[in-house]
Amino acid sequence: MPSTDANRYHIGVPIPAGADASGLPLVAIAGPTGSGKSGLALELAAAFDGEIVNCDSLQVYRYFDVGTAKLPPAARRGIPHHLIDILNPDELFTAGEYSRMAREAMAGIAGRGRLPIVVGGTGFYLRALLDGLFEGPTRDQSLRDRLAVREQRRSGSLHRLLARFDAEAARKIHAHDLPKVTRALEVCLVMRRPVSELFRSGRDALEGYRTLKIGLSPDREALYQSLDARCQQMFESGLIDEVRRILGMGFAESAKPFESHGYKQTLQLLHGELTAKEAVFYAQRNTRHYAKRQITWFRRESNLVWLKGFGDMPEVRDAAFELVGELTK
RNA sequence: GGCGCGGUAGCCAAGUGGUAAGGCAAAGGUCUGCAAAACCUUUAUUCGUCGGUUCGAUCCCGACCCGCGCCU
Numbered sequence: 001m002p003s004t005d006a007n008r009y010h011i012g013v014p015i016p017a018g019a020d021a022s023g024l025p026l027v028a029i030a031g032p033t034g035s036g037k038s039g040l041a042l043e044l045a046a047a048f049d050g051e052i053v054n055c056d057s058l059q060v061y062r063y064f065d066v067g068t069a070k071l072p073p074a075a076r077r078g079i080p081h082h083l084i085d086i087l088n089p090d091e092l093f094t095a096g097e098y099s100r101m102a103r104e105a106m107a108g109i110a111g112r113g114r115l116p117i118v119v120g121g122t123g124f125y126l127r128a129l130l131d132g133l134f135e136g137p138t139r140d141q142s143l144r145d146r147l148a149v150r151e152q153r154r155s156g157s158l159h160r161l162l163a164r165f166d167a168e169a170a171r172k173i174h175a176h177d178l179p180k181v182t183r184a185l186e187v188c189l190v191m192r193r194p195v196s197e198l199f200r201s202g203r204d205a206l207e208g209y210r211t212l213k214i215g216l217s218p219d220r221e222a223l224y225q226s227l228d229a230r231c232q233q234m235f236e237s238g239l240i241d242e243v244r245r246i247l248g249m250g251f252a253e254s255a256k257p258f259e260s261h262g263y264k265q266t267l268q269l270l271h272g273e274l275t276a277k278e279a280v281f282y283a284q285r286n287t288r289h290y291a292k293r294q295i296t297w298f299r300r301e302s303n304l305v306w307l308k309g310f311g312d313m314p315e316v317r318d319a320a321f322e323l324v325g326e327l328t329k
Numbered sequence: 330g331g332c333g334c335g336g337u338a339g340c341c342a343a344g345u346g347g348u349a350a351g352g353c354a355a356a357g358g359u360c361u362g363c364a365a366a367a368c369c370u371u372u373a374u375u376c377g378u379c380g381g382u383u384c385g386a387u388c389c390c391g392a393c394c395c396g397c398g399c400c401u
Binding site (some may be wrong): 099178291297 | 354358360
């Protein structure tokens with residue numbers, strides 16, 4: 001990487017040196033929900049001949065539109081959006097599958113000589129895509145079912161079991177964090193080797209691209225206020241009807257996307273477990289919690305250029321254009 | 330005016346003559362195949378105010394202030 005790049009500053013942040021100067025340009029836009037990622041991505045795509053690859057774990061689902069703040073097709077300005085509406089609500093999806101599909105989509109875009117722009121708030125998916133995952137087994141539902149029964153009989157037994165197979169993993173994963181304990185155990189059992197050992201053999205990182213990672217960082221107070229307003233707006237303009245419609249299509253309330261903020265509360269509202277006011281209140285609160293967790297996640301993201309403000313602010317837009325301009329020149 | 334009840338963190342709230350549970354919110358953090366998930370950490374030198382009793386009071390006593398209710 002030319003050393004000159006490392007010395008340029010944008011809103012006080014140095015441009016990170018890319019990993020592969022000879023690779024194809026790739027842009028990733030991260031940031032908390034409601035920070036203006038989609039809008040900025042659209043502008044960048046329009047200006048730099050790009051196509052968008054969704055990196056949001058819920059926008060992959062069909063019919064979940066208003067509650068996921070999905071950009072309506074009419075607003076996409078003819079720019080191709082990939083990995084949106086690719087699953088039915090009752091289908092399971094994982095970071096591994098996301099990574100494979102996103103890489104495929106990006107290869108297609110680059111093959112057309114266009115710029116792939118990955119956009120979304122699911123940090124785990126972004127990491128799986130860019131840094132890769134370890135070479136582990138996929139989900140084994142029947143094994144997981146058996147483990148769940150065991151845990152139910154004796155609370156804490158899974159973590160103790162993990163300690164026997166992989167003391168290091170057991171130390172790192174809190175005993176109460178059942179999903180992670182389960183996965184670690186699943187890996188140990190299926191591979192007959194400790195997860196920690198498998199982790200050490202590395203991840204299948206993305207290659208062949210020089211990646212520019214942009215993170216949007218609006219003022220916290222302003223973000224929370226705008227999220228509260230957006231959430232309220234969702235309830236007033238179609239969220240409830242959307243949920244009724246999805247249910248009417250025959251999808252069960254146990255479908256994964258119904259667990260997410262907004263949808264969960266709408267279901268409770270429909271059941272009379274919450275008043276309209278409470279539903280909005282809890283949806284807003286969970287959305288704020290989510291935004292906070294996203295901020296925590298992306299703070300750790302390596303080589304990410306933070307732009308202070310919302311994606312629709314002129315300064316942010318200009319800075320992003322300059323960064324992408326340099327990347328693609 | 331009298332009587333009763335109550336005043337504990339941003340909010341809800343437990344509590345005991347021996348040095349302030351818990352929940353929510355907030356902040357910080359973790360994350361290698363369900364991640365809008367799951368999980369972890371931190372947060373009252375202080376209990377309306379002022380006195381008194383006591384080795385020691387948030388807890389007992391008195392006065393006052395505030396809120397609610399009832400009575401006149």
